[in-house]
Amino acid sequence: MNDVIPVTLLSGSLGAGKTTLVNHLLSTADDTELAVLVNDMGTVNVDAELVADGSELDIDDGVAELSNGCICCELQDDLETAVVRLARDRSFDHLVVEPSGISEPAPIAQLFTTESRVAALYDVDAIVTVLDTPLFLDQFSDTTVPERRGTDADRPLSDLLVEQVELSNVVLLNKADQCTDDELTEARSLVGGLQPTATQIETTFSAVAPDRLLGIDRFAATAIDSLPGWQRALSEEEAEHTHDHHTENHDEHTHPDEVYGVSSTTVCRHQPVSPDQFATFLRELPTGVIRAKGTVWLAGSDTRITISQAGPSITATAQGPWIASLPAVDREMYRSNRPDLPWHDEHGDRRTELVFIGTDYDETAIETELTNTFVDAAAAVPPETHPFPTEEGEETVLRAP
Structure with a gap:
């Protein structure tokens, strides 16, 4: 295992397919020992249960879970403690962090780049956003579908979707099977305008080759060509x-x-x-x-x-x-x-x-x-x-x- 552990940060709205992606990576990344940290907004960490159920890992063996809050704000200290403990107690090659669907990726990335305890142990490899492509298109169409809109009453979903895309190195256009060719073209255009340097990958059920997401060394906090x-x-x-x-x-x-x-x-x-x-x-x-x-x-x-x-x-x-x-x-x-x-x-x-x-x-x-x-x-x-x-x-x- 390298001295500094690469980290992949996942972002995306609730239901976009992040947990499905985590399980896919756990089952297909044969040459990489993954540790996964998941966070849900409920009192029971549903995402952690789903990750554990979808893999050969036990809930306390390779999956660290945080509940009752967003890891980019309320549980910032808990996140720092969790990732330091993981690096100290377990041997693994790569960490995947799956925050809640209403989390912003920037504060989480900052933890791994500015906090000395964490930055000394980890290096951000890439920020990957999983898009519910039909939902994403709904947010920017003339007729928004109300029942598919919102995960946070205090903030419009479109704000969060845009910021998640803008901070991404890789964007998965998930649920591509539910879109027409014209809709996929439109989605690519929107994503390209918001973040021109992001790699776009069309997926169904978040199925993507692990080597397209892990170990790609795409994150650069200050690079001019990474700007939105x-x-x-x-x-x-x-x-x-x-x-x-x-x-x-x-x-x-x-x-x-x-x-x-x-x-x-x-x-x-x-x-x-x-x-x-x-x-x-x-x-x-x-x-x-x-x-x-x-x-x-x-x-x-x-x-x-x-x-x-x-x-x-x-x-x-x-x-x-x-x-x-x-x-x-x-x-x-x-x-x-x-x-x-x-x-x-x-x-x-x-x-x-x-x-x-x-x-x-x-x-x-x-x-x-x-x-x-x-x-x-x-x-x-x-x-x-x-x-x-x-x-x-x-x-x-x-x-x-």
Whole structure:
């Protein structure tokens, strides 16, 4: 066994086929000794029972289970303890972590890359997302099937599905047998637009050769070519203007980039938007836009707002003050620590920077309608009320499924 143990992190909605995949790997990965850590949201760890029932392992022999919570948050300490104990007490070649279907993969990956006790023992090999492909398509279609929508009343499923895909190295388009060829093509397009570098594999009952998932060394926490589609587009835009110190506003810059049939449009201006008009613009985004993400400068406000749209859901989060609004000493100290921070001579870091990713949507109309929300920074008067959050960390739902 190697000194550092490779780890595969699984993500995917409830019922997508993660447990089926785990059992498939346990029964077919003949040359690899697997340890599996599974987590369920109930008081009885159903997934662990299913894994044990589907393999030759006993529930306490190679399967460590955590119950009563999500391992990326409530049971973070328990997860750390469990994986350290596994490495200490058992000999195995590869760890597979199957979290609850409503877990985000990023915090789990961070545990294996930033926590010294764990990072010294493990190395993330890949993040694999198992998609319920028909459900995934439902989330971004004109007619959503209500009874198939949701696993978490506090958060739209489309948000979670998008984030799981965006952080993936490999995406299994599971339940492919329930889709037509056109639907599979559409699913590939959507996944490709959200995460261009992910390997896509069509599966039925999560059946895939183990060597396509294990020991593939695909995870790179900071690699630029692993960025999600939206972040890649914004990074390219920022690179163009990082060292721009002119006083004039930038006009819109659109970079249509056909990736798997999905185009992206990026808009960047050192100019504020009217809160009410911008909120209306967001709520009326066409269904062809599957993902919108970015930072917004609200007229009359010193609070930086981030926007996250995933299919039918749109949320706005207050991230704290613009650096340009801080006292001079704090502002200069922050800038000295962030020499690559995009900075405008007049407006500093205040900017509206958004990317839109979608298929079959009118890019020109998006640009025009967004342009109509911009207002003059000097003449902008803060509205008495608006639909966006004002306190740091506060989140507002602008459109719900």
